[in-house]
Amino acid sequence: MDGVLLLLSALLLSRVVPSVRRRWLRVGVGAYLALMACYAVGNIANDFWLEQVWKRHWTHWQTPDVLRPKVTVAWALIVLASVVIYAASIWWTSRQSLTQSTAS
Numbered sequence: 001m002d003g004v005l006l007l008l009s010a011l012l013l014s015r016v017v018p019s020v021r022r023r024w025l026r027v028g029v030g031a032y033l034a035l036m037a038c039y040a041v042g043n044i045a046n047d048f049w050l051e052q053v054w055k056r057h058w059t060h061w062q063t064p065d066v067l068r069p070k071v072t073v074a075w076a077l078i079v080l081a082s083v084v085i086y087a088a089s090i091w092w093t094s095r096q097s098l099t100q101s102t103a104s
Contacts, residue, residue, distance in 0.1 A: 003043030010037040018093060034086040038078045042066040 010033045017033065020026040049063045064074035 001047075003040045003047060006036055006040035007044065010034075010040060014089070017089075030089060031082070031086050034089065035079070035082040037085065038082040039066065041081075042074065042078050 014030075014033050014037075017026060017030045020029060043066060046063045046066055053059055064072055066074050066078060069075055
């Protein structure tokens, strides 16, 4: 449940990021929200797998724990995914502003 709330919070707050005036703050908040969203997805996947699959003894494999940041492959994937999401959001925002400026 915590992962779902984090993901919803990140998605709702991401709508406000373009309106932040100071560039350094906009970049920081955008990167933080991308990391928060990826952490939430990892947390949701871990919760689902643990509660619905592993505890019912359908498999012996557990997903890696991502509750605390550690130097692991799972956290490397979370950070990599957050970089990709942040870069995609910058590309999308610049594309939107380019489209609006050419339409005017």
